[in-house]
Amino acid sequence: MPLRPAAWSAAIIEHLEWESFESLCGAFFSVLGIRTEISRPGADDGVSMRLFEDGAAPKRCTAIVHCRVSKMTLDEKAVHALHGVMAAEGVPEGILMAPKRFTHEAHSFAAAHRITLIDGQHLVGLIEHLPPTQQQALLQFVGPGHWRTPVCPLCGKEMQPQVSQRGPRWACTDYPKCSGKLPMGEAPPVGAPPGAIPPANRPGAAQQETR
Numbered sequence: 001m002p003l004r005p006a007a008w009s010a011a012i013i014e015h016l017e018w019e020s021f022e023s024l025c026g027a028f029f030s031v032l033g034i035r036t037e038i039s040r041p042g043a044d045d046g047v048s049m050r051l052f053e054d055g056a057a058p059k060r061c062t063a064i065v066h067c068r069v070s071k072m073t074l075d076e077k078a079v080h081a082l083h084g085v086m087a088a089e090g091v092p093e094g095i096l097m098a099p100k101r102f103t104h105e106a107h108s109f110a111a112a113h114r115i116t117l118i119d120g121q122h123l124v125g126l127i128e129h130l131p132p133t134q135q136q137a138l139l140q141f142v143g144p145g146h147w148r149t150p151v152c153p154l155c156g157k158e159m160q161p162q163v164s165q166r167g168p169r170w171a172c173t174d175y176p177k178c179s180g181k182l183p184m185g186e187a188p189p190v191g192a193p194p195g196a197i198p199p200a201n202r203p204g205a206a207q208q209e210t211r
């Protein structure tokens, strides 16, 4: 039975550390059944991926994906860089992924050059449309720790089960210094003290989730 310690939410992406965001971007295409090759051109350039979606020509790269982790809105320079690689390799499509938003200039250049921009919120929206098993599979990429005992999305310390007025949830072990929290699914975490999580908790019961 799949463990369901947390559901997808915008907050997960907000606080994702950069390595996890890159892993998640790669895993996203794998989960869709698209063959990908990943390379890391340089520290500043983030991760570059090549997608192979042409069944008739499996060795032909059909799209280049750049994953740029930036704390700020990404401007058109990143889109120009991706377009340069596409042009040099003769690849018709590009995808630029970044956790934050893109500038208007980035959007207009991308629209004119067959480049799709995917920011963090957009990525969560795409993931939320996947079948539940694929959503669960992708959850394991969102933290350096494993989700049975998740790490705090704000500070990286381990979390512990806590029962709040709205039901059980994960809270940072550094509370009250850190206010990190995560929703919790139906299954008790491995190693949790017996009885830490009431059996009344059911899938999707946490907070304002609708199902």
Ligand SMILES: [Zn+2]
Pocket (backbone or CB within 6 Å): 152, 153, 154, 155, 156, 157, 172, 173, 174, 178, 179, 180
């Ligand atoms: Zn914390």
